[in-house]
Amino acid sequence: MAKKINENGTNGSVDPGMLPELVGFHLRRAQSAMFQHFASNVADGEISPGHFGVLVLIETNPAMSQSALAKALNVDRSSIVPVINALEGRGLVSRTKKPDDRRTHELNLTAKGRTKLKAFKKSVIRHDSEITSGLTRTEKAALIKGLSRITDRGINARTR
Amino acid sequence: MAKKINENGTNGSVDPGMLPELVGFHLRRAQSAMFQHFASNVADGEISPGHFGVLVLIETNPAMSQSALAKALNVDRSSIVPVINALEGRGLVSRTKKPDDRRTHELNLTAKGRTKLKAFKKSVIRHDSEITSGLTRTEKAALIKGLSRITDRGINARTR
């Protein structure tokens, strides 16, 4: 097999330069790794991180509207439409007109949605502990603290 | 102004349920916040995190190939093409045929690319320290360690 072993910087290992000094670099890589691990280990690929989050939010906040969901996820409300379309199409979520305000749709889990979500949760929790295995409880707490800090600093983006 | 204050779970604050128990949830949010902060604070929006990473890799590994770049970034080599097209189109990167292997392209920074990258780096480093401000040196190290751990665990995705 024609295996080249690092001749002119072409193959073998690549020097990442100053990137490892940036938290953002590590964040991007971890996010990507997490995504891949999720895709190949959670519920046979039946659910994505985003859709899972939506199901949990609807379960925890019954009858919430699409706009409220969009605000909670920090996305435009038009981005919610295809998501709910998909989940409704799979019979996991119901979209019903609110009686006293016929503009808004009440989102709820169907019976099937509740059942499925229960299984998804189990799978996701397992995935999440696998991905953080090797970290002590303290280290995991520190990680979450750091991530929360970044989230806070990033929310009000404009610095100057 | 018609401002509703949290009536039926519609507006106001939404209960995230069990999501905060998941490291993946915090990771997703932090990544999103980081991205927004980058977009609105780095180099007047002239550069994206991805393109910045590519410039640094090319600078640190002169004459590297597109395939090597793809491998380093863990993406398909076809995904690299439009990136280099853009950077070459902006005059930051040069793409030249390698003399002894005319299949591969050697990637290098142009003089303009080097100058620009110097400025980008300054801006990115500032952005990165802003986003992690409030974390002690120790906390930041713990954060990076946790993220690295996740990256390692995620690389070999399949668990079972």
Place this chain on the structure above:
DNA sequence: GCCTGATTGTTGGGTAGTCAAACAATCGAT
């Protein structure tokens, strides 16, 4: 009541990032 302004969900168009499959050019090894 009636009008005006705001809100909700939706559609349509546009951007960015990714993959997989196919292809020509080229190389390496036999």
Place this chain on the structure above:
DNA sequence: ATCGATTGTTTGACTACCCAACAATCAGGC
């Protein structure tokens, strides 16, 4: 000289997001 592998590229598809516009609906002022 031929065969298999590699490189870059194109094409088509998919996901995820945004913004601008729109109809339906509501809420408040008058």
